[in-house]
Amino acid sequence: MLLGSTCIVYILLTGIHCTSGFVHTWGYHHGVMPKRWGVLYSTCEGKHQSPIDIRKRDVVYDQNLQLFNLNDLDRIDDVMAKLENNGHSVVVHLSDKRLRVTGGSLPGAYNVSQFHFHWGSVNSQGSEHKINGRHSSMEMHLVMHSDKFKSVKEAMNTTNGLAVLGFFIDVGDYNDEFESIIRNLRNIQHKNDSVIIKALSLTDLFPQTTYYYRYSGSLTTPPCYESVIWTVFVNHIYISQYQLDQFHSLGKNHFKGSEDLINNYRNPQPLNGRRVTTNVRLLYGES
Numbered sequence: 708m709l710l711g712s713t714c715i716v717y718i719l720l721t722g723i724h725c726t727s728g729f730v731h732t733w734g735y736h737h738g739v740m741p742k743r744w745g746v747l748y749s750t751c752e753g754k755h756q757s758p759i760d761i762r763k764r765d766v767v768y769d770q771n772l773q774l775f776n777l778n779d780l781d782r783i784d785d786v787m788a789k790l791e792n793n794g795h796s797v798v799v800h801l802s803d804k805r806l807r808v809t810g811g812s813l814p815g816a817y818n819v820s821q822f823h824f825h826w827g828s829v830n831s832q833g834s835e836h837k838i839n840g841r842h843s844s845m846e847m848h849l850v851m852h853s854d855k856f857k858s859v860k861e862a863m864n865t866t867n868g869l870a871v872l873g874f875f876i877d878v879g880d881y882n883d884e885f886e887s888i889i890r891n892l893r894n895i896q897h898k899n900d901s902v903i904i905k906a907l908s909l910t911d912l913f914p915q916t917t918y919y920y921r922y923s924g925s926l927t928t929p930p931c932y933e934s935v936i937w938t939v940f941v942n943h944i945y946i947s948q949y950q951l952d953q954f955h956s957l958g959k960n961h962f963k964g965s966e967d968l969i970n971n972y973r974n975p976q977p978l979n980g981r982r983v984t985t986n987v988r989l990l991y992g993e994s
């Protein structure tokens with residue numbers, strides 16, 4: 708998952724050459740790389756980090772995992788959606804308190820804040836989570852905060868303060884539901900560019916949401932707080948090769964400040980004894 712970038716003054720002793728007073732930010736290909744995020748944010752070196760590689764043979768069936776209630780996300784007419792290039796990803800901001808998710812064995816109701824994408828440079832990489840060691844081409848994260856808090860910012864350093872719904876995206880048929888996003892990518896090619904897009908129904912973007920994996924983890928971007936209840940859905944979203952290529956090409960334009968808009972994913976982190984559960988009864992043996 709991904710939040711707005713934060714500038715902090717770089718401190719020496721890191722082993723990375725820099726000029727005193729120079730301001731460094733985290734990044735995937737510029738600034739401080741993922742393996743060194745812990746230098747800027749010690750929380751990125753925690754023991755319950757995300758993403759992870761979900762090994763099906765180690766996943767535990769939990770018959771108590773409930774279905775989600777996503778009915779509020781059908782709302783389409785009057786929800787303002789703002790598409791933004793924040794320098795690290797393409798984000799759709801949806802600040803509407805009526806977009807609530809319940810069920811899914813979450814501890815209470817969660818309010819949708821935004822969704823964003825992670826992608827690669829080729830089809831065989833791009834997702835943050837892996838299944839049995841394999842990437843999907845992209846991953847979409849719907850970021851929500853507990854309704855006990857007013858915002859993601861307020862909730863993001865509290866256990867279970869955030870919940871993220873993760874969806875794998877792979878190449879298949881043309882997907883009309885993503886067209887209002889993809890068609891507008893050309894309008895946000897510079898960092899901090901944004902554009903209001905046609906209101907969209909979130910559930911139309913989703914695949915079937917009955918089956919999922921569940922574990923406790925973190926933000927996948929600095930400050931990597933371990934406050935996230937992760938749901939990674941079993942069913943994938945499909946878009947066409949042409950549609951995927953529109954994301955691939957964003958990072959090739961080399962606009963200043965947009966170097967991160969390709970391969971903008973963090974690699975899987977150690978499980979460190981965490982348990983991944985699922986409501987799929989028979990996982991072992993599936994490919």
Ligand SMILES: [Zn+2]
Pocket residue numbers: 708709823824825848927
């Ligand atoms: Zn993300």
